[in-house]
Structures are given as structure tokens and as C-alpha cells.
Amino acid sequence: KQEVTQIPAALSVPEGENLVLNCSFTDSAIYNLQWFRQDPGKGLTSLLLIQSSQREQTSGRLNASLDKSSGRSTLYIAASQPGDSATYLCTNAGNNRKLIWGLGTSLAVNP
């Protein structure tokens, strides 16, 4: 059974730091891997999607990488800002297209 694990569960950093969020998954047969952001009491916002044939994707200060052989993805946030405070969720779609979700990393960026 596919499982997705996110480490750390919570992270608190001062503004301006570069940081890395980790996601590991047990099944390397993936369709795509996505990173989402969720603000308290809100829905989820798609940040980056990496297809199975790709190694990384970038959007602004965000960069996500995918290593299928090791079953890992990382989300890199450059020059963090207080507005980046949210829960970040990693999800892995297997070949049946059903998404399996991690529990998320709760990020607090302090001014």
C-alpha cells in the first residue's frame, strides 16, 4: 500500500531563511507528485506538480524535486516570508490516479 510521509511535522523559522520540506513515498510507480499549500480553515492551493518523467519544477521562490529511485521529493523555499506560513502537503498519484496524501508540514515564518 502506498504511503506518503512528510518530515518535519512542524517547522518554525525566522524570516529570510531558505528551507527544505521533505516527502517520502513507498511506491516508485507514480503518475505524478504534487505539492499543495493549505491555510487555516481554507482549501488547498496547488503549488507545483512533477510528472513521472520529470526531475524538478520551479515557480518563483519554490523549487520541487523528485527522485523516484529513492522515493523522495523535496520542496525548497527560498528567502522565506511570513506569508509563507501555512501547512504544506505532498501527494503522490499512483498509476490508478488516486492520490495518497501525507499529513503535511506546518510552517511558521516569524518576522
Place this chain on the structure above:
Amino acid sequence: DAGITQSPRHKVTETGTPVTLRCHQTENHRYMYWYRQDPGHGLRLIHYSYGVKDTDKGEVSDGYSVSRSKTEDFLLTLESATSSQTSVYFCAISGQGAGQPQHFGDGTRLSIL
């Protein structure tokens, strides 16, 4: 933002009553999904649809049914609500292809007393 509307946004009801949640999209996407989100469990797939009248079960489908009679609408029904179904329910949509991300609605907070 993707055009997804969930209704109602909040609902309080009693055990044993039927409840229907509605998801409406304006994107003409093929795939629609219903999730529930609970502390300690994360997001879990209830049912999904890959076309009109084409649906399949997710990992927590017991006690739930769905229907999709039109591309734009995906209904989630709790036939006889139980307290364990108190949760936040999210609808999501996606287009076809591995490069298509899922887009989420704002959620429905359902409390069953």
C-alpha cells in the same frame, strides 16, 4: 482560481438524517473527487468520478454514495449520517493527463450531532 463551488459551506445535522453535499465546476474537467480531512488522518479519498455516470470508490467509501449526472455536478450523499462522519469535506477537479493538477473547493464543514 478554478471555478469550483461547494454547497453548503457549513451544515449541522442529527445522526440518522440523510445529507447531500454538492460540488459544481465551471471548468468542464473530466475528473472530480470527494475527500474528507480529519486531524491525524490527513486527506482521504471517498469517491471519484472519471466522467458522467462513471464513478469509483476511494479508501473510505463506506457510508457514502455519489452521483454525477452532468459534467459540472458531483453529489456526495450520506444516506444515514453518523457522528464519525463529522469532518471537513473537500471537492477537487482535474483535467486529463499527468500534467494536470487537482484544484480544490473551499470545503464543507459538516457536524453530525
